[in-house]
Amino acid sequence: xxxxxxxxxxxxxxxxxxxxxxxxxxxxxxxxxxxxxxxxxxxxxxxxxxxxxxxxxxxxxxxxxxxxxxxxxxxxxxxxxxxxxxxxxxxxxxxxxxxxxxxxxxxxxxxxxxxxxxxxxxxxxxxxxxxxxxxxxxxxxxxxxxxxxxxxxxxxxxxxxxxxxxxxxxxxxxxxxxxxxxxxxxxxxxxxxxxxxxxxxxxxxxxxxxxxxxxxxxxxxxxxxxxxxxxxxxxxxxxxxxxxxxxxxxxxxxxxxxxxxxxxxxxxxxxxxxxxxxxxxxxxxxxxxxxxxxxxxxxxxxxxxxxxxxxxxxxxxxxxxxxxxxxxxxxxxxxxxxxxxxxxxxxxxxxxxxxxxxxxxxxxxxxxxxxxxxxxxxxxxxxxxxxxxxxxxxxxxxxxxxxxxxxxxxxxxxxxxxxxxxxxxxxxxxxxxxxxxxxxxxxxxxxxxxxxxxxxxxxxxx
Amino acid sequence: xxxxxxxxxxxxxxxxxxxxxxxxxxxxxxxxxxxxxxxxxxxxxxxxxxxxxxxxxxxxxxxxxxxxxxxxxxxxxxxxxxxxxxxxxxxxxxxxxxxxxxxxxxxxxxxxxxxxxxxxxxxxxxxxxxxxxxxxxxxxxxxxxxxxxxxxxxxxxxxxxxxxxxxxxxxx
Numbered sequence: 001x002x003x004x005x006x007x008x009x010x011x012x013x014x015x016x017x018x019x020x021x022x023x024x025x026x027x028x029x030x031x032x033x034x035x036x037x038x039x040x041x042x043x044x045x046x047x048x049x050x051x052x053x054x055x056x057x058x059x060x061x062x063x064x065x066x067x068x069x070x071x072x073x074x075x076x077x078x079x080x081x082x083x084x085x086x087x088x089x090x091x092x093x094x095x096x097x098x099x100x101x102x103x104x105x106x107x108x109x110x111x112x113x114x115x116x117x118x119x120x121x122x123x124x125x126x127x128x129x130x131x132x133x134x135x136x137x138x139x140x141x142x143x144x145x146x147x148x149x150x151x152x153x154x155x156x157x158x159x160x161x162x163x164x165x166x167x168x169x170x171x172x173x174x175x176x177x178x179x180x181x182x183x184x185x186x187x188x189x190x191x192x193x194x195x196x197x198x199x200x201x202x203x204x205x206x207x208x209x210x211x212x213x214x215x216x217x218x219x220x221x222x223x224x225x226x227x228x229x230x231x232x233x234x235x236x237x238x239x240x241x242x243x244x245x246x247x248x249x250x251x252x253x254x255x256x257x258x259x260x261x262x263x264x265x266x267x268x269x270x271x272x273x274x275x276x277x278x279x280x281x282x283x284x285x286x287x288x289x290x291x292x293x294x295x296x297x298x299x300x301x302x303x304x305x306x307x308x309x310x311x312x313x314x315x316x317x318x319x320x321x322x323x324x325x326x327x328x329x330x331x332x333x334x335x336x337x338x339x340x341x342x343x344x345x346x347x348x349x350x351x352x353x354x355x356x357x358x359x360x361x362x363x364x365x366x367x368x369x370x371x372x373x374x375x376x377x378x379x380x381x382x383x384x385x386x387x388x389x390x391x392x393x394x395x396x397x398x399x400x401x402x403x404x405x406x407x408x409x410x411x412x413x414x415x416x417x418x419x420x421x422x423x424x425x426x427x428x429x430x431x432x433x434x435x436x437x438x439x440x441x442x443x444x445x446x447x448x449x450x451x452x453x454x455x456x457x458x459x460x461x462x
Numbered sequence: 463x464x465x466x467x468x469x470x471x472x473x474x475x476x477x478x479x480x481x482x483x484x485x486x487x488x489x490x491x492x493x494x495x496x497x498x499x500x501x502x503x504x505x506x507x508x509x510x511x512x513x514x515x516x517x518x519x520x521x522x523x524x525x526x527x528x529x530x531x532x533x534x535x536x537x538x539x540x541x542x543x544x545x546x547x548x549x550x551x552x553x554x555x556x557x558x559x560x561x562x563x564x565x566x567x568x569x570x571x572x573x574x575x576x577x578x579x580x581x582x583x584x585x586x587x588x589x590x591x592x593x594x595x596x597x598x599x600x601x602x603x604x605x606x607x608x609x610x611x612x613x614x615x616x617x618x619x620x621x622x623x624x625x626x627x628x629x630x631x632x633x634x
Binding site: 020145157167173177191207208209210217225227230231233441 | 494496498502513515519523560563564566567568571573575585587589598602
């Protein structure tokens with residue numbers, strides 16, 4: 001028996017007394033209508049950035065990774081920083097759709113679709129960096145355990161870098177399946193509303209002939225639940241494995257046992273910041289203020305505050321342990337981080353990641369759209385610097401002082417980074433025009449319990 | 463005796479649930495229900511057993527684990543013994559800690575994809591399939607149930623039962 005639980009305490013999730021049909025109308029409007037000038041403007045900018053990235057990548061392929069600013073001492077820098085940054089951003093999508101589904105957090109429903117899309121696009125951007133950092137991307141199939149002619153030599157399954165190959169590819173493909181399965185019923189809605197034969201054909205093909213019988217829905221719900229159940233440890237494992245790329249090494253500043261939880265918290269932190277950056281713009285441009293409400297923003301801000309505090313504690317713990325362990329190499333690595341030539345990177349990281357999210361303790365700030373937008377940008381920048389600080393400051397002061405050096409990015413590296421940002425936004429903008437950005441059919445299941453209308457009908461407790 | 467179907471068209475998920483109960487009490491068979499979103503609690507009413515797809519997923523996952531372990535044993539221990547950093551791969555169980563991450567990923571990979579493919583095949587939703595929902599509005603805001611009727615049944619009685627529970631249309 002379905003019971004409609006109406007809470008007298010919680011605020012409605014969907015504002016404006018919507019009916020089922022109105023939800024369909026509102027969500028399908030951006031897909032069916034014409035793009036406005038804001039869309040075209042942002043698309044042009046994103047596409048231009050992407051083209052710059054493609055040129056930079058082409059130059060890298062032609063000339064090798066000598067065109068990057070890497071040197072013998074600093075062998076990993078922007079590329080891995082960007083890789084970890086993008087992977088971290090991707091994690092919020094899975095967190096919202098899988099972990100919040102398991103916790104039965106209904107507010108996730110307005111944002112899960114676009115957050116999952118963001119995951120997929122972010123992982124695509126992330127994947128580019130290791131692929132091109134190999135220098136000869138056409139030989140990347142060597143990373144797979146394939147039978148070969150090199151004396152039946154296999155890939156090394158003891159290496160965290162190979163774990164990464166498996167983790168990222170599993171994560172990407174499972175997220176893609178999870179996202180697409182969720183899209184099928186909504187694509188069917190667009191198919192059944194389509195007026196032109198071409199649209200009908202395209203969405204008919206994309207929706208795989210979804211018909212929505214009770215049997216289908218029963219299986220569908222079970223599949224989503226199980227996928228959420230296995231995506232949850234998956235998303236935690238992915239960033240744990242990413243952190244093990246560093247943590248299993250013997251470099252001071254890298255080989256710390258705190259890395260896995262610290263990286264996972266950081267990933268959620270930066271991911272939510274990116275979700276907010278995107279959503280605040282998307283709700284305005286697509287007119288979805290009644291679906292992505294201040295309540296959603298506030299909930300996400302609370303998660304940012306929590307994970308930001310975890311990250312802050314992790315920074316301080318690292319410092320404390322560097323002193324407490326009595327290891328002079330470890331101590332030097334951290335003193336150098338904070339007061340060495342890269343002090344400005346460390347200071348930006350501390351300011352953006354530890355101090356700014358604490359502003360969300362004030363309700364006025366965490367319910368303000370503008371303040372949230374600004375802080376979310378700060379967090380994105382701060383989390384980029386976190387990875388840069390970890391990677392470059394640990395490497396540039398080697399065990400041999402004669403090889404101490406500095407790292408400077410080249411124009412090409414910057415181009416690739418800007419290019420991935422362009423790629424990310426290009427994909428997201430196309431997504432917002434082609435697919436429903438809100439899981440509209442899922443949202444209908446909570447409408448009765450959480451709309452304005454149902455709230456008016458219940459007595460309020462005094 | 464030919465089979466006939468009556469379609470009861472509803473505009474609300476709660477109404478169709480009440481309607482379905484009433485129809486079942488009359489001893490009729492509901493062959494199908496179409497809805498824009500899952501109606502919780504309708505499965506036992508119309509007599510659909512709980513799906514076993516999660517069991518499939520477990521089996522796929524177990525297959526993934528086994529395949530991964532078999533692969534490590536063959537590649538790392540049996541076929542080509544790599545000695546990296548003075549840490550050779552003597553036996554599968556001795557090197558197991560290093561193999562945990564990929565074993566886990568392989569389990570998840572097989573469980574997730576296996577289950578998704580099973581779901582698509584079982585529900586016959588694949589690229590190129592034409593949808594068979596009776597009304598395009600069932601993916602928007604309309605709920606339809608299909609009732610199998612025999613020649614001996616009283617059609618008017620069924621129609622009035624549907625109407626009384628809030629059906630907006632009844633089609634034969």
